[in-house]
Amino acid sequence: MPKAAQPVIADAAPADLPATYEAALSELENLVGQLESGQMPLDQLLTGYQRGAVLLAFCRDKLKAVEDQIQVLDGGQLKPWSGA
Numbered sequence: 001m002p003k004a005a006q007p008v009i010a011d012a013a014p015a016d017l018p019a020t021y022e023a024a025l026s027e028l029e030n031l032v033g034q035l036e037s038g039q040m041p042l043d044q045l046l047t048g049y050q051r052g053a054v055l056l057a058f059c060r061d062k063l064k065a066v067e068d069q070i071q072v073l074d075g076g077q078l079k080p081w082s083g084a
Contacts, residue, residue: 016054024055
C-alpha cells in the first residue's frame with residue numbers, strides 16, 4: 001500500500017524561508033488561524049498546509065540547533081531548564 005505523500009521541505013528555497021524563528025512562528029500562527037477559519041478554498045488549504053509544514057520544519061530545526069548549542073555549553077549533558 002503506498003504511503004501518503006509527505007511535503008517536500010528540502011525543495012523550499014532559502015529565500016522562501018523567514019529570516020528568524022520568531023518570523024516563522026508568527027507566519028505559522030497566522031496561517032493556522034486562516035486554515036482553522038474554514039473560509040479558504042480547497043486549493044488554498046493544500047498550499048497553506050504545505051507552507052505550514054515547511055514553517056514547522058524550519059522552527060523545529062532552529063529549536064534543535066539551539067538545544068544542541070546549549071548541550072555543548074553544558075558539557076555534553078542536557079540539563080532541565082529551570083525557567084528562571
